[in-house]
Amino acid sequence: MVLRRKKIDRSTDIFTDDGKIVDLPPGWEFIIDCQNHGPIKFDFNLYRDRGREEIAEQLRNTIWSMRHSLQNYTLKSYENVGIRRFWKFLDYLAAEGEFITQLKQVDRKLINRFLTWMDLQNATSGVNRGEAFSTPSKLAIFIAIKSIFIYCQKRDPESVNRDLSFPRNPYPNSGRQVSHRQPYSQSEQKIILSALNKDLKTIHERQGKELTGNQVLCVYLLVLAAATGRNLTSLLELQRDSIQEHALPDREFLVTYKRRGYKSHATSIRKADERESDSILTSIPSNVADHFRFLSKYTEPLMKAADERDRNFVMLKVVSQGSKIGHISRMKKIDASNAIRKFSIRHDLKNDRGERFLISISRLRPTMATELYQRTGDIRKVQKALGHAHVQTTARHYASKPFGSERNHAFALDGMVSSFIKFELEGKVFLAADGKIPLANITNLLGSGYNTGIARCSNPFRENESVCNKYLACFKCPNMCVFEDDLWRLYSFYYRLLSERSKIHPTHWLKTYGPIIRRIDTAIASQFPPEKIEAAREKARETPHPTWKDSIA
Incomplete structure (x- = not known):
């Protein structure tokens, strides 16, 4: 079997006028259609106030032209993240008596002032409401507005200020501030799998209240994510021919696609025997391939009513609200997010701290990687399962240290130096490993040497070797x-x-x-x-x- 790259349709509709290319948007409001995300509406009437119609028109035309090289979802994020934030900066300048109405007024000095202004802004929504913008958020805004202005320079250099340039790296080491996605603990995994198993019994054995179509898709989305470690986009774009033959008779391939780089990834999975395959509609499937086949048969009746470009996708659903109620469409990221949220609330999922939590597919991937690494101890197998080009990527971001490795290392180290230590405290080695505290500090910590006025301190010394007493x-x-x-x-x-x-x-x-x-x-x-x-x-x-x-x- 040969896995070929997915064909990309790059054809565009460009009109010509006496040999001159004319590619202008139909108005201030327009729709950009995309094979992956469907139609998305853009409204630039919001940016025409305060005499900024000229610069708004230039950015509108730029967004329209960028549709040939970027997804409409990306362009919408450029508008929401980049243009809207830049417009608030222009409102701030207008309040100070400085009016920016043309693209020629935007130069390097203005960009630097924009970056300085962002440092003083606070988030107005979300979990960080009232706090200063995080560095990754400011970087996302900078990248969005920079991408638009650079395209303006390429598209129409005469309309752009010659002094417009951008700092090479205004936020160094910003990637280090983004916390890695942590895998679920073993107890949290059991809670998630128990909830999935309960819903699978409802679907296949008619136990309990019948689930909606969206919840059925959600259950199988989570099952496939937990079993394969695939990302959300790859799972939402599974097609009906994603199960393909393997060279070995007892194996099959689950083929998924990744948009970035237009790469395909084949995951080897166990093949069910004929008796198991015949019973997948009446009993819970026992492997990944049969879970996929059931889901494919479940959505097969929706194929005829779906758009032609969506018929080959597995994740089809009936729109239950809005102007397109009753319409058949593919499940999108926002649909999956809402369905997973309802699933988590319906099962009242709680983490190790007793707090309610929402399942995140992005955490199921490192969970699968960590579990595979703990079972096999082979980082190369984890790399192959996740489809990484370099093993360093797997080790750095996905495969956590096996359970007990820190304890084993600390115990071995303590055994090497135990002959030099006269005063021993029972359990200090394991406490040091579990608490990630230097072994040298444990004796003082347990022996009341590091007591404070209220509790204890694992390291009361400051950088200048003075003792903290606050x-x-x-x-x-x-x-x-x-x-x-x-x-x-x-x-x-x-x-x-x-x-x-x-x-x-x-x-x-x-x-x-x-x-x-x-x-x-x-x-x-x-x-x-x-x-x-x-x-x-x-x-x-x-x-x-x-x-x-x-x-x-």
Whole structure:
């Protein structure tokens, strides 16, 4: 079997006028259609106010021309992320009496001022609302507006300022600030798989309330993601011929495509025998291939009513709301996100901390990689399963260290130097490995050498070798450690702080001391058994620790 690259249709409709190419948008509002995302509407009427019609027209024409080389989804993100943020900067300049109405007014100095202005902005929505823009967010805005302006320079150099240029790297090392996608823990995996198995029984064995079409697609999307480690886009674009023959009689290929680079990836999967294949409609499939075949048969009745370009895709659904209600379309990322959110809420999924969480397909990929690495111990097999070109990519971003590796390393190291250590503390090696604390600090930590006024510190030394004695800062410090023996001292401080509240200015309390009380109640108390917390509270009320018998200085 030969896996060929996917054919890309790059044909465009360009009109000519006496030999001169004319490629202008039909108006201020237009639709850009795309094979992968369908039609997306653009409305540039929003940018015509305050005398900026000329620059708005230039950017509108640029976005329209870029449709030949970029997906409409990417262009829409350029508008939402780049142009809208740049327009807010222009509004700020207009309020200061400076009006930018032409592209010729945009030069390197203005770009530098734009970058400086972004450093002073706060997020107005999302989980980071009220906080300053993160560096990755500012980088995304910069890349979007830079891409548009560079295309303007290529498309119509005469309309652009000659001094327009961009800093080479305004946000160095920004990639290091993006946290890697963490795999799910074993207990969280069990919770997710249990929820999926419950829904599979509902689908195949008619147990419980019947699921909607979107939820059926969601269940199989999560099943395939957990089993193969494929990304969301590759799974949404599975086609009906994605299962192909393997050279071995007991194996099959699941072929997925990746848009970036137009690459295909073939995952070898176990082939079911004929008896298993005949029963996939009446019982839960036992392998990936049969899960795919069931899903393909489930959406097969929708093929005739779907658009011709969508008929070969497996993830077909009936639109249940909006102007296109009843229409057959492919499941998009936003549809998948909403369905996964409903799935997580319906099963009341909770993580290891007892908090509700929403399943993320981007975390299922490193979860599969970590599990495979723990089973085999072979990083090359993980690289092949994920389809990475370099093993360094797999090791850096996906395959976490096998469970127990830090403990084993710390135990071996301790055995090598144990003959030189006179004072031993039971369990210090494992505590150092689990807490990622230097082994040299554990003796002092457990032996009360690193005690603070409220708890303990894993490393009380500063860069200039001085000792930290700011106990209020402990509650924001990652080196703070609280053992069961420290609860009496901690709650003595807790009740002393409450007794002094009447002497503290309300604003100062809300800013400094209130968050400390809240952190003890929520973040620290929840880590210990309730009976231990109650005993420490009672002891602190009756006989406070000597450190906190007197008033706070």
